[in-house]
Amino acid sequence: MKGTAKNIFLDRIRAALGRSPGQSVDPLVVDHDMVRPSLPGSGDERENLRALFVDRARAVGMDVLICPRAEVAKVAVNFLTEAAITSVQISNDPIIEQELVEKMNESSIRVAREGVELDVLYQEIECGITMAKAAVASTGSVVVTGSDQESRLTSLVPPNHLVLLADSRIVEDLLDLSISPEDLPSCMTLVTGPSKTADIEGVLITGVHGPGRVQIVLYHG
Amino acid sequence: MKKPAAPPTSVDGEPILFPRGVHDIRPRAQQFLEDESLQSAVREATTLKDQARRDVLKEAFGDDVDQIRSIAGEIKRHTIDHLDHYIETWIERAEAAGTRVHLASDHQEANRIVVEIAREKNVKLCVKSKSMVTEETHLLPQLEAAGIETVETDLGEFIIQIDDDAPSHIVMPMIHKDRKSVARAFVRELGAEYTEEPEQLTRIAREHLREKYRRADLGISGGNFLVAESGSLVLCTNEGNGRFCTSAPPTHIAVVGIEKLVPAFKDLWFLLHLLARSATGQPLTCYTQVLTGPRRQDDLDGPEEMHVVLVDAGRTRILADPQFRESLGCIRCGACLNACPVYRKATGHAYGSVYSGPIGAVITPLLQGLDRNPTLPEASSLCGACYEACPVNIDLPRMLVALRRKTRKRRGTTGERMALWGMRIAFSSDRYYRFAASIHRYLLRCFSGGSDRLRAAPGPLSGWTRDRDLILPASRSFRKRWRDRGGAIR
Ligand code: SF4
Numbered sequence: 015m016k017g018t019a020k021n022i023f024l025d026r027i028r029a030a031l032g033r034s035p036g037q038s039v040d041p042l043v044v045d046h047d048m049v050r051p052s053l054p055g056s057g058d059e060r061e062n063l064r065a066l067f068v069d070r071a072r073a074v075g076m077d078v079l080i081c082p083r084a085e086v087a088k089v090a091v092n093f094l095t096e097a098a099i100t101s102v103q104i105s106n107d108p109i110i111e112q113e114l115v116e117k118m119n120e121s122s123i124r125v126a127r128e129g130v131e132l133d134v135l136y137q138e139i140e141c142g143i144t145m146a147k148a149a150v151a152s153t154g155s156v157v158v159t160g161s162d163q164e165s166r167l168t169s170l171v172p173p174n175h176l177v178l179l180a181d182s183r184i185v186e187d188l189l190d191l192s193i194s195p196e197d198l199p200s201c202m203t204l205v206t207g208p209s210k211t212a213d214i215e216g217v218l219i220t221g222v223h224g225p226g227r228v229q230i231v232l233y234h235g
Numbered sequence: 236m237k238k239p240a241a242p243p244t245s246v247d248g249e250p251i252l253f254p255r256g257v258h259d260i261r262p263r264a265q266q267f268l269e270d271e272s273l274q275s276a277v278r279e280a281t282t283l284k285d286q287a288r289r290d291v292l293k294e295a296f297g298d299d300v301d302q303i304r305s306i307a308g309e310i311k312r313h314t315i316d317h318l319d320h321y322i323e324t325w326i327e328r329a330e331a332a333g334t335r336v337h338l339a340s341d342h343q344e345a346n347r348i349v350v351e352i353a354r355e356k357n358v359k360l361c362v363k364s365k366s367m368v369t370e371e372t373h374l375l376p377q378l379e380a381a382g383i384e385t386v387e388t389d390l391g392e393f394i395i396q397i398d399d400d401a402p403s404h405i406v407m408p409m410i411h412k413d414r415k416s417v418a419r420a421f422v423r424e425l426g427a428e429y430t431e432e433p434e435q436l437t438r439i440a441r442e443h444l445r446e447k448y449r450r451a452d453l454g455i456s457g458g459n460f461l462v463a464e465s466g467s468l469v470l471c472t473n474e475g476n477g478r479f480c481t482s483a484p485p486t487h488i489a490v491v492g493i494e495k496l497v498p499a500f501k502d503l504w505f506l507l508h509l510l511a512r513s514a515t516g517q518p519l520t521c522y523t524q525v526l527t528g529p530r531r532q533d534d535l536d537g538p539e540e541m542h543v544v545l546v547d548a549g550r551t552r553i554l555a556d557p558q559f560r561e562s563l564g565c566i567r568c569g570a571c572l573n574a575c576p577v578y579r580k581a582t583g584h585a586y587g588s589v590y591s592g593p594i595g596a597v598i599t600p601l602l603q604g605l606d607r608n609p610t611l612p613e614a615s616s617l618c619g620a621c622y623e624a625c626p627v628n629i630d631l632p633r634m635l636v637a638l639r640r641k642t643r644k645r646r647g648t649t650g651e652r653m654a655l656w657g658m659r660i661a662f663s664s665d666r667y668y669r670f671a672a673s674i675h676r677y678l679l680r681c682f683s684g685g686s687d688r689l690r691a692a693p694g695p696l697s698g699w700t701r702d703r704d705l706i707l708p709a710s711r712s713f714r715k716r717w718r719d720r721g722g723a724i725r
Pocket of ligand 1: 564565566568569611621625627629695
């Protein structure tokens with residue numbers, strides 16, 4: 015953008031506010047912590063966070079399965095077989111993928127890696143599998159990103175979305191998400207429920223454009 | 236798809252949004268009042284959402300709700316008071332992330348910028364997610380005129396587009412339409428089989444639009460927030476079409492009003508805690524996207540170019556007037572519409588603007604001129620429900636009164652002045668007050684003709700009852716009943 019156009023634009027705003035270029039800004043002092051929900055339960059904090067997350071995620075219409083880390087592949091494949099899903103696309107996140115891919119092959123689920131033809135993605139893939147970068151207990155959200163490991167479309171185009179979530183990644187509130195402004199991915203999405211609409215006479219319908227079903231596999235250990 | 240030559244018109248023969256000349260809300264409202272199915276649809280939807288908002292806010296924040304609303308208001312007010320600073324910071328960071336920033340002083344410039352980018356990229360098909368600002372600038376006809384097929388992808392907006400209609404609520408755009416009209420439009424415009432099932436209608440739209448996402452070479456969106464500290468654009472959506480529009484096509488253009496800034500992520504999170512709860516009763520919308528520049532070198536997908544058009548179009552004028560500046564803090568949640576007894580009855584299209592309800596009654600005159608919308612500030616009973624509902628604590632009733640004051644150029648008529656003089660006396664002592672109240676009660680009964688409300692006052696007072704009914708006071712005064720129950724009166 016040209017400097018002069020920007021200056022004219024900003025000058026008009028400054029004139030309206032009666033401010034001059036470079037004039038300092040008084041800090042905004044408010045108590046952001048007021049919006050924090052109070053955590054229910056007492057005792058083990060991790061345990062409580064997990065319980066709250068599961069509760070809230072279910073409340074917004076996502077399914078949650080809980081298992082130890084060693085059983086992720088088994089639980090995920092069980093879900094896929096029960097849902098009669100025969101083809102998936104999986105993000106390049108290396109954490110659990112090896113074992114999961116093997117298990118899916120055993121169950122004759124077709125596994126596509128990132129970067130399949132759009133035709134295939136739109137018409138054949140029934141489920142996108144991604145890793146959650148974080149999760150927020152107070153709102154029941156999982157965080158997915160678009161990056162070099164994960165396409166934006168994997169968690170969007172197929173009718174089902176399977177998210178793997180390590181229980182250590184759950185934070186209490188949005189305010190606790192660790193965000194460094196200089197180092198954000200190009201796309202970060204908080205997913206809080208399956209795709210929804212109530213546009214026609216207020217009737218709630220899931221799976222409008224995005225996935226109608228979001229399955230979370232929450233693992234610990 | 237049908238390409239309307241002229242914008243869709245309302246009951247008064249004028250365009251639904253932004254009628255030509257001076258707009259009067261009353262004739263439209265009068266006709267909409269007679270429409271029983273419209274009335275019940277809007278009543279039901281707004282009542283439900285209004286209750287949902289109260290319930291979830293109470294559940295999430297207990298007795299702190301009002302304090303939280305006032306902090307949210309402070310965050311927005313602080314940002315608006317230092318808007319130059321935050322915009323400058325945002326532009327710097329956004330450009331560093333690879334976003335191309337454009338500045339538009341008015342509607343024409345905003346549209347021109349978008350059309351130029353589209354031309355340069357040789358765009359044939361554009362998919363668009365919901366954006367109030369592009370409704371405000373009338374972007375769609377401009378794109379179509381440039382030979383670019385443009386498809387609204389939000390289900391409600393899509394239906395409205397193919398049925399040649401206009402949105403009537405900022406969050407629930409087709410609150411005024413029923414499933415039958417959707418069914419007919421789908422048969423007529425998409426060649427679909429007739430069905431009234433919302434589920435099936437949604438499927439039809441889904442399939443139709445998926446094809447568009449794949450072929451589109453441009454995605455246009457609005458923006459809910461701009462985060463200064465990172466140069467990010469934040470989009471809050473439910474259906475997933477917004478994600479498609481910003482992920483699938485090679486170019487993404489966001490058209491955003493300059494007032495959408497927030498300083499930092501902690502402020503964003505704070506406001507997000509309120510936005511969806513106030514709008515639909517959800518903790519967050521299904522998708523909250525934080526977009527920071529186009530796809531990076533190694534990213535697997537995402538648009539190659541990301542453009543943001545910052546639109547002023549009258550906003551600095553509002554900024555310059557301290558009386559009305561706070562109206563720019565609006566986060567477009569729609570809570571004030573749902574809470575407003577006048578919106579519920581008059582319904583969205585009566586306002587003749589994309590912004591309806593109490594916030595529309597304030598900002599439409601401010602953006603377009605009070606002279607063109609002199610009756611909008613009157614469309615309020617000043618009951619204060621909007622102020623109570625607003626998650627950023629905007630004092631809408633105060634601004635409505637201030638706007639009314641601006642439209643009163645004359646002093647009151649002799650009759651009005653005499654009436655006020657009489658009231659001053661009546662309120663000056665306990666005895667006068669009691670006397671005046673009893674006469675008042677007596678006269679109202681006489682004029683009401685046995686009904687429970689006064690529908691037509693006599694003589695010079697008839698103007699007052701033209702647009703409103705007055706509910707009669709109880710037959711026995713409070714004082715009398717109090718005394719009868721043995722209560723003491725000073
Ligand atoms: S004025 Fe307040 S209540 Fe109305 S839409 Fe804006 S933020 Fe929501």
